[in-house]
Amino acid sequence: MIPVSRRLFMGGTLAALAAGSFSGRALADAGPALRIGTKLELNTLDPHFFNGFPQASSHSLIYDALLLLDDKLRPQPALAMAWKNIDDLTWEFELRKNVKFHDGTPFTADDVIATLARVPKVPNSPNPFTQFTRTIVKTEVIDPHRIRFHTDAPNPTLHMDMARVFIVQQKFATASTEDFNSGKAAVGTGPYKLVEWVNSDHLVVDRNDGYWGPKQPWARVTEKVVKSDAGRIAALLAGDVDAIDEIPAIDLPRVRDDKRFHVATGPAATIHYLAMDAVREKSPFISARDGQSPLKGNPLSDRRVRKALSLAINRKLIVDRLLDGLATPASQFLPAMFDGTSTKLKVDPYDMKKAKALLTEAGYGNGFKITLHSTADRYPKDKDIAQAIGQSWTRLGIEVEVQAMPGTVFFAQASKQEYSAFLAQYGTEEALIGPRVLVHTTGGIYGTANRTRFSDAGLDARIEKAQTEMDPVKRKKYVQEAIEASMEEQAIIPILHPSWLMGSKTGVTITPRPDRRFNALMMKPAKA
Structure with a gap:
């Protein structure tokens, strides 16, 4: 050698x-x-x-x-x-x-x-x-x-x-x-x-x-x-x-229309998602809007707040405007074309009226202040997507600061629970891996990429039931139920599934x- x-x-x-x-x-x-x-x-x-x-x-x-x-x-x-x-x-x-x-x-x-x-x-x-x-x-x-x-x-x-x-x-x-x-x-x-x-x-x-x-x-x-x-x-x-x-x-037409090159693209078994610190009573990057007044608890611990944040995101606009259609809005961990995914889940609609109502119902009608962290060099338009989400949340009445950084710094800090909310990606090969890795309570084979330490006993039980079922027909049903429970709980907020775009001579x-x-x-x- x-x-x-x-x-x-x-x-x-x-x-x-x-x-x-x-x-x-x-x-x-x-x-x-x-x-x-x-x-x-x-x-x-x-x-x-x-x-x-x-x-x-x-x-x-x-x-x-x-x-x-x-x-x-x-x-x-x-x-x-x-x-x-x-x-x-x-x-x-x-x-x-x-x-x-x-x-x-x-x-x-x-x-x-x-x-x-x-x-x-x-x-x-x-x-x-x-x-x-x-x-x-x-x-x-x-x-x-x-x-x-x-x-x-x-x-x-x-x-x-x-x-x-x-x-x-x-x-x-x-x-x-x-x-x-x-x-x-x-x-x-x-x-x-x-x-x-x-x-x-x-x-x-x-x-x-x-x-x-x-x-x-x-x-x-x-x-x-x-x-x-x-x-x-x-x-x-x-x-x-x-x-x-x-x-x-922006460069796709010049590559696609040049006879010297080919363009290849295909769907991705990947989720671009928001993770939220829903566990701790006090989260490091959340405060009252003025930064000084006391804030009732951690807003992200309330499922209604997490749902409101999801409803305030215009996924189609992000896909169309930022990614020129080279992605699909997400409703779950994997695109619905992959085996084992839920056939019931739909993409959360952009509904600012309902989002504001949920925020008020949860006791946060006056909003709060939050920092959204993101990579700046890891995924296509990662920091731009974070900025778009931040702008949507601002219209919801939340004061948002977006901090984007190199991936090497981001993942080390996210793993130490240094963020309140962050934007990331995760790719899987099998439908249950997303729930098992991203939202199950950490421990053993579970929660290995659960950087917010999200934990819900009922959801854990569903994931474990699917993980240990050897009969393929029963297991598929249990996997779908675990995925649906993850989204019902807003354990993460799914944003989009990117499409890979490659070019060659x-x-x-x-x-x-x-x-x-x-x-x-x-x-x-x-x-x-």
């Missing part, structure tokens, strides 16, 4: 970066190279440090999980060839034979056991992977390529959970996050091998010609972080990259995915 460097790449073009230490002829002989410009900011090579979509997108080049999800989010074999329930508390996985890590070490069940042991021991994770592994109380090796997981309660989606956990080599299972970030431990079984990574700047990988799966078309892949929308568009138009994500709506075909991914596995050379 080419030595890893964490130095900042100083100067030069993206083409030079893609070529790395290969000569142009050597790279051409190996096959075509792919250069992509992405807004997704990779900040670690540790596959168990942060359960986030930028990490998962890039890590899937280097590492494999037991299962993979296809572009319809259906589970497919990966390091596991097959899986089945032995009983309600036991899953058996048949592991793929003749798989080797990038350093030539054979893959066996011992690597799976070591990986599961590592997950809960990774320190300071902003969003840990324990939500996918914690139900497993015992692992049993039947033979080097057959393993059983025993769970503490029925878990009908354990196979889906295993698609989220990348497998590392046993000898690196005790390695630190720093060891992975240095490249020392970043040795997977995936379709590409690590060449170079610079934190939040670029990733270079070379094709793993010993990969167990289909041969990848790209000899070398360079992911360059280009957070500026204008910068990504300029790089695509100039030919410095072959593909980009998050085409700004005509020589590259992109197959969009509903989850937030933008990587070489979605791309192939276009047919002549």
Whole structure:
């Protein structure tokens, strides 16, 4: 493997970066190279440090999980060839034979056991992977390529959970996050091998010609972080990259109408939502309008106030004006086209009259003062959406300040409960994950991204009932009821489901995915 460097790449073009230490002829002989410009900011090579979509997108080049999800989010074999329930508390996985890590070490069940042991021991994770592994109380090796997981309660989606956990080599299972970030431990079984990574700047990988799966078309892949929308568009138009994500709506016509490029888009299994501090008696960024007079309790603890805030948001206007129609207003965690979602829920209408009446009924007719926090660089128009919501709440009679900041700062502070209300996104692959992760009381596999510590015993019971039901027909009904209860309680306020918008030169075909991914596995050379 080419030595890893964490130095900042100083100067030069993206083409030079893609070529790395290969000569142009050597790279051409190996096959075509792919250069992509992405807004997704990779900040670690540790596959168990942060359960986030930028990490998962890039890590899937280097590492494999037991299962993979296809572009319809259906589970497919990966390091596991097959899986089945032995009983309600036991899953058996048949592991793929003749798989080797990038350093030539054979893959066996011992690597799976070591990986599961590592997950809960990774320190300071902003969003840990324990939500996918914690139900497993015992692992049993039947033979080097057959393993059983025993769970503490029925878990009908354990196979889906295993698609989220990348497998590392046993000898690196005790390695630190720093060891992975240095490249020392970043040795997977995936379709590409690590060449170079610079934190939040670029990733270079070379094709793993010993990969167990289909041969990848790209000899070398360079992911360059280009957070500026204008910068990504300029790089695509100039030919410095072959593909980009998050085409700004204002630039869509010039890309779509230029015969040199293709535009790909698809629905997202993602929710843009508002989280509210409904638990604490006193919230840090809520006060009376004058900032001095006493305020009765925490307004957000009253469901009527949360409903009023939802009714005051004109979702259609946000979608049409800010996102140029490249999203859909949301009524729940996932778009209704995905299996298991509720067929009953409707998008909250924009109804300022009813919103004001609810606010008065709750005892806050004179309004209050609140700060709405948001990322400024994470999602399309994230700070603009926050500003639009703030303006709507102002018309409701609430004094609103919007504070937008870099995602790295935002998530650390949100996880420490430093906000009263914030705007965020969460992507899921299965209908119950949203309720389980975002609104269930924290503890065990539950509430791992519940940064406001929202808690409701009745809602918890519904989620747990769905989580442990093995019969698929009954489970679907329970999942829908849990989703409906979450929205009835206004545990979060759903805002919209974005649509992913990507562009490529005509020589590259992109197959969009509903989850937030933008990587070489979605791309192939276009047919002549």
